[in-house]
Amino acid sequence: MDGADTHAERLEALRLLAAGRVASSAAALESLVHDRASLNDDDEHDPDGAPLSAEWSRLAGQSDAAKSELRQIEAALLRIEAGTYGVCVTCGRRIPDQRLRVRPFAEQCVACAERSLPRR
Ligand SMILES: [Zn+2]
Known part of the structure; x- marks a missing residue:
């Protein structure tokens, strides 16, 4: 039986990967926000309103997925x-x-x- 330790090691490795994805997607989103802010178009600030650019949607989707994965991994580590x-x-x-x-x-x-x- 190598159960919990093996899972903990795998989760720890996954946590690092997910944290990396969270950081890189956050950085990408931030630079996109920065670019957009310089264009000064306030019309697209409502996330449920007009469709944002495809790039934004893609990055936001990646960021959300990475964050939720990170949360699940951290929760699993706590459960261990x-x-x-x-x-x-x-x-x-x-x-x-x-x-x-x-x-x-x-x-x-x-x-x-x-x-x-x-x-x-
Ligand atoms: Zn069940």
């Missing part, structure tokens, strides 16, 4: 410390190791995750 790692937060059953290998920061078992998937 708390000794609750690998237990589904919704139904309390163990998450299969197979799933944790594919998705080390999974906080729900497959059944619960599928049920809580956003419908589009």
Whole structure:
């Protein structure tokens, strides 16, 4: 049984990668904001309003994805410390190791995750 330690190591590596992506997408967004600010077009400040440039959407999407992944990874690391790692937060059953290998920061078992998937 090498369970928790292996997961912790993988999560730590993933955390560094995700943190790097958060930082680089934040920097890219910031330079885009800077460019836009110099154009002085206030019309596109409402995120739900007029569509922003494709570049902005792409970077914002990357940034959000990286941030949410980082949050999930940090939460998983906390669960390892708390000794609750690998237990589904919704139904309390163990998450299969197979799933944790594919998705080390999974906080729900497959059944619960599928049920809580956003419908589009
Ligand atoms: Zn579950």
